[in-house]
Amino acid sequence: MEFFRIKHDIPFMRYARITTVISALMFVVAVGAIAARGLNLSIEFTGGTLVEVHYPHAVDVQQIRTSLQGSGYHDVTVQNFGTTQDVLIRLPAKRNVSSATISDEIIHTLKTQDANVELRRVEFVGPQVGQELYEGGGLALLLVCLGIMAYLAMRFEWRFSIAAIIANMHDVVIILGFFALFQWEFSLTVLAGVLAILGYSVNESVVVFDRIRENFRKMRKASVPQVIDNAITRTMSRTVITHGMTELVVLSMLLFGGETLFYFALALTIGIIFGIYSSVLVASPIVMWLGVSRSNLMPVKKEGEGADARP
């Protein structure tokens, strides 16, 4: 069995303009969403209290909200979590208030209302710790971006570097855009997912670019778009199967991993899909438009041999 028995090269570069416009639009929407709505940061970054409880029967969220507000928690958010039996209670952090005991008081209030309530999870993050995690997370993201840019800048001829950097940053912005647009909760695990995608996405760009470089040497008579089309077509089988396999496991996490892993797996899914898309349909056209030609690549003779084996 083989999925990709492709005789002729697929003319990807013919559609380059369209795909790039689509990409640019998505990029703009993503940036707009981040700017307008911001990320729905989890309490790990903002500080606050989160209590997850479980009831043996379906519960009325409104009733819980009223009783908690009756106890003096006016800015409390109460919502169902997955099922009607699971309830998530959130409180923002308050400066200068020792909030370590808040979770105990909430549980106490709930217990007096319904003794069957079962505590599942409490998270309390003080404002200072939240601030530190926020800064640390931002710094990690920034450093990884810079590191990857530096790697790509050294690894390739400058046209390729610029294209790969644009493609990679595009992926990150798109993931963040999704989280901003749909106001999914952005937690530490999601940040870990974004960092993983950065590394993952580079892999794909490197594979395609290496093949392009190799093709320039082998296909002496072909035009630039033909060289690129051939490179993409020849690597397509590998690309789809590798990423398909990864996505299988990520999907399994998404569907069966429970709430803890859900948004992590979601970030990975978006990242994998856009990672492939951007490497093939964003990075390659940019290389083409930046005017790459055979003469750019000839002096570096040794590179390009056995390129597929390299990450």
Place this chain on the structure above:
Amino acid sequence: MNKYPLWKYLLILAVLVAGVFYALPNLYGEDPALQITTSRGTPIDIATRSKVQDTLKQSGITSRPIESVANGLLVRFSNTEDQLKAKDIVGTSLGDDYVVALNLAPATPAWLSAIGAAPMYLGLDLRGGVHFQMQVDTEAALAQAEERYVGDIRTLLRNEKLRYLTVTRRSDAGLEVKFRAAGERDQALAKMKTEFPSLVLRGEERGAEFYITASISEPERREIQKFAVQQNITALRNRVNELGVSEPVIQQQGADRIVVQLPGVQDTARAKEILGATATLEFRLVDTEHNVQDAVAGRMPPNAKLYKERGGAPILLQKRVIITGQDIVDASSGIDQRDGSPAVFISLDGKGSKMMYNITKDNVGKPMAVVFIESKSETRMVDGKAVKTRKMVEEVINVATIREALSKRFQITGLDSSNEARDLSLLLRAGALAAPMDIVEERTVGPSLGAENIAKGFNSTLIGFAAIAIFMSVYYRVFGVIASVSLFMNMVLLMAILSMLRPRSRCRVSRVSHSPSAWPSMRTSSSSSVYARSCAVAIHLRHQFMPALSVPGALFWTRISQH
């Protein structure tokens, strides 16, 4: 066909076999168990073991044979119900001197344990439990240190008959001593420079007024902050014992944070109450004029109070308190240089040393006791209402005879072992005034959520792996099957490595210092009776200069100049 030398195949085989063995313990699961240790960390004897066995037999709970583990006993049960029932019964029959903790003991077979294989250490999100991160208010510790210096400077100037106007703490940190004349100021400056080497001192003139400004030097500041954090860790460690947690983790994180992880603890409210308890110490003279038995029988002499020693024996102490934990600057354990026996070194602040001297100089030869007092608030449900009660636990942790007048620094000797010396120094430090602490982060995961996380994680791995194996085998045939097998081995090796990585060491906090050659001392006899204890002792004070050697970069040591 690829050909490789034989040794490469053998190496691969050896790695795979080792991987399988070390990953294997994860398949055996865990038994509900009780872990029994003494609350003082001493080894458990045979008598306790048979007592536990008898208690279980009498109440009809079936358990596996009792195992001896590192400084304790482990009793396994076939189900959680038996485990919970047994905890209550064994807990009450053994009393307060033992910690009976619920535990999930890995059911690793002996032959696997023999090669050091153990299951993976699960995080709290999988096991269930509490994680606290606490911030120690080191600024407050510095403020306390400055307050102490204010007292010490006053004492020094008064003793040296140097006239000063005021000694104050400035609002922007640092101290200020005001003088009327430049001559007195300069004399005082010279004296203070030798007495307080860890203060940065400067003379200043403002108009017609003469000042000495003092600030705590940078190395000393760091030392004070470090000490405050260690003191809090010590206090926490003591209290965690009380919670009955089988594998607590108490660690310093960064410069001024402490992480406490209590696997299996669900009642966070109680955990917070116990961790937040405050402890203090009192030094009191033992009432030797009245009979303890009379007091126990109800004929309480005036000016005395009945206490219990750690062993449970009653002891009569005078009502008057000599010093409290607030007066203790440092306590550390080490070796007495005169006879090489274990000792605890105590340093007092200016006020404390004066009180100590005044009382001990008239009571040489008499026994003195150290009382450890822990006050905690507990919330109990009474008729559906939460009632907060404050509870005081008072315990005599040491009785020693005064061998000479004691002052700023003295030592307690005659302790049974260096372990006991360490424990006593820990308690003394836990009772000394510690810097306030705030919980800045809390994560609690309920046991049902933990179990669910394990199940879900396992399922998603299994399904993901199965999906890949099926696709690979269909798409690439034989190659796919081989790839799947190697992928599986990859997973086994990963599990093996994760299982071999044990968590970082638990809460072991101890500071041993070198004993400065001659510390005035107080001696604890190892004999069990209180009075025998008090008699076997001699105390001597050498009026000597104490070199500032004990803790590196340390708290100040000054001359004792009473005689």
